Amino acid sequence: MDQAKRAKLMRVERLRRRLPHMSASAFAQTLKELHDDPIDPVTRQDVARARDLVLEQGTPYGPILKELEMELKSGRKDNIWVCCPFAFLYTVSITCIGWANLLRRTLVAHPPSFDAPWRMIVYSDEVVPGNQLSFHNLRKAWVIYYSFVEFGMSVLSMEDAWICLTVITSDHVKQMSGGLPQVFSKLLVLLFGSSDSHNLRKSGIVIEFADESTARLFSDLEMVLQDGGAHKLCWCLKGDAGHKFCVGCRTLFAEKSGIVNGDNNEEILTCNLLLESEQDFATDEEIRGTVLRLAEFARTSPDTLALREQACGFNHNVHNMLLNPQLNDVVRPVTQFGHDWMHAMVVHGVWNTIMFLLILELIASGVGDAPTQFQNYVSLWTLPKRLGSSVGHLSDTFSPSRWTSSKKAKYLKCTASDAITLFPIIACYVLAVFHQSGTAVKACECYLALADFMDLLVTVAHGCVSHEVLREAVREFLESVVAAGWRNHVHPKFHWLVHFARELFLFGMLLSCWVHERKHKMLKRYSNIILNTVKFEYSVLSEVTCHHIAELRLPDKFNIEPRLLDPVKTANARLKTLLEEELQLPHHGMTYRSANAARVNSFEVVYQRDVILFQGALARDDEPLLTGELWQIAEIEGHGMFYLAIIVSVWSKVSQLDDGSVMIVSIDDQDTRVAVLSDVQCALTYRRKDNGEAQVLVPRRCRDRI
Numbered sequence: 001m002d003q004a005k006r007a008k009l010m011r012v013e014r015l016r017r018r019l020p021h022m023s024a025s026a027f028a029q030t031l032k033e034l035h036d037d038p039i040d041p042v043t044r045q046d047v048a049r050a051r052d053l054v055l056e057q058g059t060p061y062g063p064i065l066k067e068l069e070m071e072l073k074s075g076r077k078d079n080i081w082v083c084c085p086f087a088f089l090y091t092v093s094i095t096c097i098g099w100a101n102l103l104r105r106t107l108v109a110h111p112p113s114f115d116a117p118w119r120m121i122v123y124s125d126e127v128v129p130g131n132q133l134s135f136h137n138l139r140k141a142w143v144i145y146y147s148f149v150e151f152g153m154s155v156l157s158m159e160d161a162w163i164c165l166t167v168i169t170s171d172h173v174k175q176m177s178g179g180l181p182q183v184f185s186k187l188l189v190l191l192f193g194s195s196d197s198h199n200l201r202k203s204g205i206v207i208e209f210a211d212e213s214t215a216r217l218f219s220d221l222e223m224v225l226q227d228g229g230a231h232k233l234c235w236c237l238k239g240d241a242g243h244k245f246c247v248g249c250r251t252l253f254a255e256k257s258g259i260v261n262g263d264n265n266e267e268i269l270t271c272n273l274l275l276e277s278e279q280d281f282a283t284d285e286e287i288r289g290t291v292l293r294l295a296e297f298a299r300t301s302p303d304t305l306a307l308r309e310q311a312c313g314f315n316h317n318v319h320n321m322l323l324n325p326q327l328n329d330v331v332r333p334v335t336q337f338g339h340d341w342m343h344a345m346v347v348h349g350v351w352n353t354i355m356f357l358l359i360l361e362l363i364a365s366g367v368g369d370a371p372t373q374f375q376n377y378v379s380l381w382t383l384p385k386r387l388g389s390s391v392g393h394l395s396d397t398f399s400p401s402r403w404t405s406s407k408k409a410k411y412l413k414c415t416a417s418d419a420i421t422l423f424p425i426i427a428c429y430v431l432a433v434f435h436q437s438g439t440a441v442k443a444c445e446c447y448l449a450l451a452d453f454m455d456l457l458v459t460v461a462h463g464c465v466s467h468e469v470l471r472e473a474v475r476e477f478l479e480s481v482v483a484a485g486w487r488n489h490v491h492p493k494f495h496w497l498v499h500f501a502r503e504l505f506l507f508g509m510l511l512s513c514w515v516h517e518r519k520h521k522m523l524k525r526y527s528n529i530i531l532n533t534v535k536f537e538y539s540v541l542s543e544v545t546c547h548h549i550a551e552l553r554l555p556d557k558f559n560i561e562p563r564l565l566d567p568v569k570t571a572n573a574r575l576k577t578l579l580e581e582e583l584q585l586p587h588h589g590m591t592y593r594s595a596n597a598a599r600v601n602s603f604e605v606v607y608q609r610d611v612i613l614f615q616g617a618l619a620r621d622d623e624p625l626l627t628g629e630l631w632q633i634a635e636i637e638g639h640g641m642f643y644l645a646i647i648v649s650v651w652s653k654v655s656q657l658d659d660g661s662v663m664i665v666s667i668d669d670q671d672t673r674v675a676v677l678s679d680v681q682c683a684l685t686y687r688r689k690d691n692g693e694a695q696v697l698v699p700r701r702c703r704d705r706i
């Protein structure tokens, strides 16, 4: 190394150690930006001022962040900070090209009007940044995000399609009279209930684009998306054992099961009713009536209020949204209720419980090493690269130490995304090994019914699952739980399943909260570095809002068209020659680029070396899909032509299970083809076998096409 280079690197090293910690790539990126566009030194206060400048841009609706007055339990007033939807939507539509592109195409597809408003989804959750185990976590906060049904499932699965309305520390919420319901009530009045011109339902928001064209966006409240905990607080349900925990069911209560969870020594609760046919669904008006009667009781006979609350399953709360006359035609507690299926199924959920019970049943039936068998089997599989290439951590779910910890907790412990990857792989093994040999048959059937139902949940986003099919799958699964003898293990999360079919019918979609969990990461990132917890809420909300505005400026933010993903590089000579010959392209005037990854449709991203399902070039729509290993992804341009192409090695089909869920293919590199990128359907999870064949899991939506 020459002296100059050496001296430069030493300077870099000294500089890095003088600065607060940041990753090597963040450090390198900062140096590059400063080199390209130098900035004079600034103070910390300047950095905050720069952020506030973005938020103080004038709009016809005032500043982006505004204060909203709350009543405290002490009788005093206090303010929370809100990212005003009117000012925010106005600002980002005029200044952020990525957002404007999304809004324009959605306005064309679904023109909003007073009579046909867009349908808003409001989501809330409690986020725990900082030290999760600290006794008194001052950063623990409630967040509320919103978005619109009209964006469609693929866009709604992107973090930046969700706008942060407010961040309030849990401590602050506790100080408020009525707690969370007061926050919800005042926020919904701000959006839909105000009598002045700022009302999403009555006057809409005037949107202006950079080219000075305008539109008016009307919206109504369609869905309140929450997990069980937030749901209970928001609607003032009693929720404890012996009490109501679902706002939409009249006679449903939780009972103590007699089974104690070893993690926290709490008794696991079970539901008194299980099947949909046993439930007694309430209507919006009935719930409103109950809440009004309870309020009347609180006024006239406060002495017996507690008894009355216990009987009807609701707590009286003067700030209950249903008692606010401004929200009379805005809030509908039953029809707007959306339950997040991720929490129900795979966060200490139904799958974790059934998987645990299945292993116990297998052990009891003589398969003492069931966890080890699952561990070994899972380790044989290869996942699509977008899920991370290592299956090591997946199979660890069944390692001896993890199994010991699961036994203590009385459910299989694993992350939500691991559970979603694991469930169909486990189903393959259960079907082929245990069910086939007649071991723990009822338990296996229950697991298979669950896997089938979860497969439908995963497929719902693609719009090819009807509510009738979903309802039938839920019924089959819940009946199989009873048949397996596990009725006493049915905890309240099992109950949410009976609502999913109706939600799918009402909303045309079922949302899960993976996207929100990802969005929380950005919020946590900022809240972890804010030391001043006095101005904490303002600081977090302003940082998150400015970060979001910067993201929405990226032109391709919501681009779901097929394309190569960065980094895109010039194709090497071999690839260029191959494409030139295969496609008989001119030898001059063409440019060839390649990339490691590409978006193939609104849902899927594929990577080089993934095994994919695709439509052969020039194939008719009704011809079967092909399986193959993706070798190259390329973009070809010149002489007025533009192609997105892939080079794929076809693996021919050997056989397939009757229901199409699993296919055996022959691994081969004799048949290499060029195909069109947008003809790729998806990347597959597969297992190479010793005999030159591979076992492939076929996604439900593609099963009738292979």
Ligand SMILES: [Zn+2]
Residues within 6 Å of the ligand: 246, 247, 248, 249, 252, 495, 499
């Ligand atoms: Zn219910």
